[in-house]
Amino acid sequence: MRARVLVRPKAGILDPQGQAVERALPALGFSGVRNVHVGRLIELDVENPEQLPEMCQRLLTNPLIEDYVVEAVDGGQVAEIAASDSTADTEGQDAA
Amino acid sequence: MKFGVVRFPGSCDEVDAQLACQRVGEAVILWHRDRDLQDVDAVVIPGGFSYGDYLRAGAIARFAPVMEEVAAFARSGGLVLGICNGFQVLCEAGLLPGALLPNTSLRFIFRQVELQVVSDDSPFTRACAPGDRLSIPVKHTTGRYYAPPEQLAELEARRQVLLRYAPGENPNGSLDDIAGVCNETRNVFGLMPHPEHAVDPLLGPTGGLPIFESMRAHVEQHVLA
Numbered sequence A: 001m002r003a004r005v006l007v008r009p010k011a012g013i014l015d016p017q018g019q020a021v022e023r024a025l026p027a028l029g030f031s032g033v034r035n036v037h038v039g040r041l042i043e044l045d046v047e048n049p050e051q052l053p054e055m056c057q058r059l060l061t062n063p064l065i066e067d068y069v070v071e072a073v074d075g076g077q078v079a080e081i082a083a084s085d086s087t088a089d090t091e092g093q094d095a096a
Numbered sequence B: 001m002k003f004g005v006v007r008f009p010g011s012c013d014e015v016d017a018q019l020a021c022q023r024v025g026e027a028v029i030l031w032h033r034d035r036d037l038q039d040v041d042a043v044v045i046p047g048g049f050s051y052g053d054y055l056r057a058g059a060i061a062r063f064a065p066v067m068e069e070v071a072a073f074a075r076s077g078g079l080v081l082g083i084c085n086g087f088q089v090l091c092e093a094g095l096l097p098g099a100l101l102p103n104t105s106l107r108f109i110f111r112q113v114e115l116q117v118v119s120d121d122s123p124f125t126r127a128c129a130p131g132d133r134l135s136i137p138v139k140h141t142t143g144r145y146y147a148p149p150e151q152l153a154e155l156e157a158r159r160q161v162l163l164r165y166a167p168g169e170n171p172n173g174s175l176d177d178i179a180g181v182c183n184e185t186r187n188v189f190g191l192m193p194h195p196e197h198a199v200d201p202l203l204g205p206t207g208g209l210p211i212f213e214s215m216r217a218h219v220e221q222h223v224l225a
Helices: A016-027 A049-060 B014-022 B065-075 B085-092 B149-157 B209-222
Strands: A002-009 A040-045 A066-074 A077-083 B002-007 B026-031 B042-045 B079-083 B099-101 B109-117 B133-140 B144-146 B161-165 B178-182 B188-191
Touching: A002 A049, A049 A066, A049 A077, B002 B014, B014 B026, B014 B209, B042 B065, B042 B085, B065 B079, B079 B085, B079 B209, B085 B099, B085 B188, B109 B178, B144 B178, B161 B188
Parallel strands: B002 B026, B002 B042, B042 B079, B079 B188
Antiparallel strands: A002 A040, A002 A066, A066 A077, B099 B144, B109 B133, B109 B161, B161 B178, B178 B188
16 A cells, blocks of 8 residues: 655644745745645555554654654545544644 | 763764763773673763664664663663764653754754753762853754653653753753753763763863763762672
8 A cells, every 4th residue: 555644743843944934935925824834754655554653653753743644545546544643633723 | 880882874973982981981882783782881872873864863773773772771770871863862762751853043053052060960960060061062953852841841840951051052942951851760861962072171171071970980889889
């Protein structure tokens, strides 16, 4: 199975990379951009997708500072199959 | 006493660490694939870019064969000092609380900083007094200490913060100016500044020396006595 893991800094942790990108966009004339965060994308083919959450917790992410979402990719179809515990609580937090 | 300094592929400060240890005792290099700690009395995980720092700083090095032995050594009360990348490795391995994030400036910083000793109640700071200032260089890109608020409160309550950057000296955005923390049992210590680069009066301040002297005093009193 083709999987991808989206890793993002946990909400509330200072994200200087996101801030740097947010400050750079207006310099190119792009306005109205807020709450920029920079994470990491890991793509992998796996035979045992049920192991993906443990892979995330033990190596692919540092659970103290990062949240993750695991997606199954099948042709053009993408489906979320797992996520770190706190992801659901924190998504969209910036929008407030 | 005998120190063991771990060498990973990508380590770059292990020779300075060995020379610093040799000012107070014997020191041997421990190869990352070996499981034999050679009966050392203390282990130093040095600075550098272990395994290229791929994925996250320190994330891969924690799986090195030697790290299993270092973890067992730490669990049995052995002294383990992690410097810079070594601090990152110990955090990733769960031997120390917290994590190191990219500097607020996103830049590599390389300069002398002033540290304040917070607690002398540890095998790593017993040769100091609380409030002492140590002048030690830092050189890193990923040195911003972070721990979640509840963990941070526990660290402070248990006096696990041994060193802070002096007021106005915090180079990387570390929470509460934290420069170095120990584990709950106080036998594992990690810090971002490089004490091994500050031991020779010919090259500048010797603020790093008390850390190695403290370790020797602890081992002589508790292990070799």
